[in-house]
Amino acid sequence: MDLGSLVQITIWGLLAGCIYILLAIGLNLIFGVMKVVNFAHGELLMLSMYFTFFIHEFFDLNPYLVIPISVFLMAFVGILIERLGFRPIMGTGKLNEIFLSLGLIYLLQNAVALIWGTGSRTIRSPFEFDSISLGSRQIPLDYLIIIGITMVLLVLLQVFLKKTTLGRAMRATSQNREAAMLMGINVERMDMISFGLGSALAAAAGALWCISGINFNPYIGSAPAIKAFAVIIIGGLGSIQGAILAGLLLGLAENPLLVLLNALWTETANTLTFLNLPADISFLSWQNSVSFLILIIVLILRPQGLFGERGE
Amino acid sequence: MKMSLIRSVLAFLVVVAAFSLPLVLRINSAMLEILIIMCVFIMYSSAWNLLTYSGQGSLGHAAFLGLGAYSSVLTAKFLNLSGLWAINVGGSLVLIQSTILTVFVGGLFAAVVGVFIGLTCVRLREWFLAMVTFGFAVIIHTVTLELKEITGGHDGLPTKHLVSITDSQITDPFVKTLMRYQIEYYVILVFALFVIYVIDRVLKSKVGLAFEAIRENELEAKVMGINTVKYKLIGFALSAFFTGVAGALMIHHTGYLTPEIYSVENSFRPIIYCISGGLFTVEGPIIGTFIITVIWDGLKSFGLVYEHLVIIGLILILTIIFLPRGFVSIPGKIRSRFRSGS
Numbered sequence: 001m002d003l004g005s006l007v008q009i010t011i012w013g014l015l016a017g018c019i020y021i022l023l024a025i026g027l028n029l030i031f032g033v034m035k036v037v038n039f040a041h042g043e044l045l046m047l048s049m050y051f052t053f054f055i056h057e058f059f060d061l062n063p064y065l066v067i068p069i070s071v072f073l074m075a076f077v078g079i080l081i082e083r084l085g086f087r088p089i090m091g092t093g094k095l096n097e098i099f100l101s102l103g104l105i106y107l108l109q110n111a112v113a114l115i116w117g118t119g120s121r122t123i124r125s126p127f128e129f130d131s132i133s134l135g136s137r138q139i140p141l142d143y144l145i146i147i148g149i150t151m152v153l154l155v156l157l158q159v160f161l162k163k164t165t166l167g168r169a170m171r172a173t174s175q176n177r178e179a180a181m182l183m184g185i186n187v188e189r190m191d192m193i194s195f196g197l198g199s200a201l202a203a204a205a206g207a208l209w210c211i212s213g214i215n216f217n218p219y220i221g222s223a224p225a226i227k228a229f230a231v232i233i234i235g236g237l238g239s240i241q242g243a244i245l246a247g248l249l250l251g252l253a254e255n256p257l258l259v260l261l262n263a264l265w266t267e268t269a270n271t272l273t274f275l276n277l278p279a280d281i282s283f284l285s286w287q288n289s290v291s292f293l294i295l296i297i298v299l300i301l302r303p304q305g306l307f308g309e310r311g312e
Numbered sequence: 313m314k315m316s317l318i319r320s321v322l323a324f325l326v327v328v329a330a331f332s333l334p335l336v337l338r339i340n341s342a343m344l345e346i347l348i349i350m351c352v353f354i355m356y357s358s359a360w361n362l363l364t365y366s367g368q369g370s371l372g373h374a375a376f377l378g379l380g381a382y383s384s385v386l387t388a389k390f391l392n393l394s395g396l397w398a399i400n401v402g403g404s405l406v407l408i409q410s411t412i413l414t415v416f417v418g419g420l421f422a423a424v425v426g427v428f429i430g431l432t433c434v435r436l437r438e439w440f441l442a443m444v445t446f447g448f449a450v451i452i453h454t455v456t457l458e459l460k461e462i463t464g465g466h467d468g469l470p471t472k473h474l475v476s477i478t479d480s481q482i483t484d485p486f487v488k489t490l491m492r493y494q495i496e497y498y499v500i501l502v503f504a505l506f507v508i509y510v511i512d513r514v515l516k517s518k519v520g521l522a523f524e525a526i527r528e529n530e531l532e533a534k535v536m537g538i539n540t541v542k543y544k545l546i547g548f549a550l551s552a553f554f555t556g557v558a559g560a561l562m563i564h565h566t567g568y569l570t571p572e573i574y575s576v577e578n579s580f581r582p583i584i585y586c587i588s589g590g591l592f593t594v595e596g597p598i599i600g601t602f603i604i605t606v607i608w609d610g611l612k613s614f615g616l617v618y619e620h621l622v623i624i625g626l627i628l629i630l631t632i633i634f635l636p637r638g639f640v641s642i643p644g645k646i647r648s649r650f651r652s653g654s
Contacts, residue, residue: 037439088633095369098439099587100632102580106625114618222576229443289454292447296432299444303435 004137009256015143015212017251018150022205023228024235024243025157026198032174032238033194036086036097040104042225044199048074048206049216050112053121063123064145067207071200078199079192087191105222112218120215128213146208153204154244161240170194174238223288230291234298236305246306250291258283258290326598330501334494341486344493350605351497351504352562353581357589357597358511359554360582365515365592366547367527368433371442372449373555374578375429376422380556381563381573382456382463384411384418385471395476404477406495411472411564415503418560419553426552430545437530446579453574468570471563474499500561507554512594514550523547527592584624588631590638599639 027041051070056063085104089096127145131138161167173180173190181187205224210216231250235242261283286293298305334344360373393410400406429448433441456463463469475495482488514520522543525533534540563569582597589600604624611620635641 085629085633089636092636094437095364096632096636098369098371098442099583100629102583103625103628103632106580106621107629108625110618110621110625114622226443226446230447233440233443285457286454289447289451292444292451295447296444299436299440300432303440 004134006256006260007134008137008139009259010252011139011143011147013252013255014147014248015251016254017248018147019205019209019224020228020231020250021244021247022150022153022201022208023224024231024247025154025240026201026205027228028232028238028240028243029170029174029194029201030198031232033170034086034090034191035177036090037101037229038086038104038195038198039098039101039225039229040081040108041198041202041228042221042223043105043108044074044078044202044221045206045209045224046112046216046218046221047077047108048203049210049220050116050121051203052207052210053123053216056123063125063207063211067149067204067211070207071203074203074206075196075200078202079196081199082192082195086195087188090191109218109221116218118217118219120217122213122215123210125211125213140213142212146212149204149208153201157201158240166193227291230295233295233305236307239305239307242305242307250294253290253294254287258287327505330505331498334497341490341493344490344497346605346609348493348497348500348565349562350601351500352558352565353585353605354598354601355504355507355558355561356555357582357585357601358508358594359551359558361586361591361593361597362511362514362554363547363551364586365520365527366523366544367530368441368544368547369439369583370445370551370579371583372445372447372579373551373582374574374576375445375449375452376426376552376555377559377562377578378452378456378571378573379425379552380415380418380422380559381569382418382469383421383556384414384560385469385563385569386462387414387417388472389469398478401491401495404482404491406491407476407478408499409472409474409476409564411474411560412499415557415560415564419555419557422556422559423549423553426548427545429552430548433548434541434544449574449576449579453571456571456574463571466571468568468572471567471569473567474561474564496565500565503557503561507557508594508598511554515594519543519546584628586638588627588638590640593638593640596638596640603639 023041023045027038030036030038048070051073052063052066055061055066055069081104085100086097089100125142127141130141132141132144133139161171169180169185170190170193172183173185173187173194177187180190209224214220227250228247231246232243234249235244235246265283333347356373356377360370363370363373388409388411391414393414395407396410396412398405398407429445433444436444457465459465473492473496475492477488477492482491515523522533522538525536525538526540526543530540559573563573585600585604586597587600588604589598590596604627607627608620608624611623631638
């Protein structure tokens, strides 16, 4: 295993991390303001992939230019879901919003499957064949652009939350809803905006993932959404820095770490033959479980998450 | 007093209907299959409801379903038990297999694992718990796939049936299967009735009251002297036990076991059934399972592959918004409508 391939796998991990971070921050915003969990967040990502695909197909636009359009569309869809679904059940029960989002998962997945079929689709990026060579390995230019766009989005979000009046109002609502209401903030409008913003971030994640050349189908959203939940719990609820760090951690743990473990295991089994270790064990099949293992370990050791405050 | 009398009469009528159904209608084996799976899911949803009754909503109950199934199948396989007893039904010999006892091993194993999962979850609330339980289902799925020597990996295991028909004059395999299905239906129905009865007793006992107190306000329950950790673990153990038994029964009926049993759909189904039927009630999961299964399989049999799931999703959303207490609250609503009208 040479250095080039290690860098390549690390870039894969970073790409996966970017998707998790964008999803997780959207979830964090929604949870912070509304105290509602949206398990159907992955379905918003999936919907955005289909929007990106069809806008790209019909208007023959550069996929990077489609991103703002699908982000805008999905913000609208998010507001619609908040209005019709979550607002009527706000404050009715602790578990109701989880169950409502389960209903949304069934509804959205199968509606998309019904309308557009379950066949897998893929998008062609204009920079598909451009890559940066790194020793024996090639790194696609698209991956680097996607990581760059994610960083720009994160900086913009931070500026919005810290510097603008609207962002301050949102943070105030997430800190203390009653006090914010008394200060003259329209908290229901904040709910709407936070859900719209969360959906927009999920849409950005979907569009970027789509451009990275993945094959997608109506069922693609569940896995990253569930991992995004793990990310916000690991990072601490409501903490954006925590979400960024945990997202990167998870992205790296899923790809490079497992490959490294695999290489190490084979090496050990081959050198220390007297231990009689089975050399064919593959850690790669643990890719889906690794996030939950980290989650459970973190919750046992530090129930409030890495960056979370006590009490939540 | 009057309401409880009506309820007992209704329950009795439902039991009689459930017992006479395969005799009155000349049901084919496909219909019987749906009825058997319905009975299993009534058990499973009631067990899930029991855990939710103590304020702990699980999104990964398929883990217990699968654990119960795998441990029962493996016990039956390695102990290599013979049939328990033979009954003569209309000239053909029906052998009740010992798998009818190994399902309890399945339940016990699921309960032990459930206590361990409960221990990691006692400090967690609502959706932290939901995530951890969901994660356990995924992890156990991976572990099952990896232990290829024992569990058979992707290919799964063949399993023994609950009953087998030997020494029979019937040679037609279809009639034989139908007969096996009929007997298995009664076996599983008895199990389901027993489980529902036990859950009803538990919810009406001191334990049930403690569950309710913890669900409504954990801190106040603690102040009142309820050992919340103990009762939460009891909730996990009981729920996992019944779920494990249900999983083992289902798998001994179908005759094969693959890791598909840990699927997300198996985790979500009891949630849909309980929510639509009515959470925190004994009859809710039963009514919900019945109605949703009829809709689910009915629409599916018309060839509506995706439409039926869209409709199920819509039903779930609409019941949460407009009927938060499920289908069981419909009679009460109608009655109050009439009363205010007159």
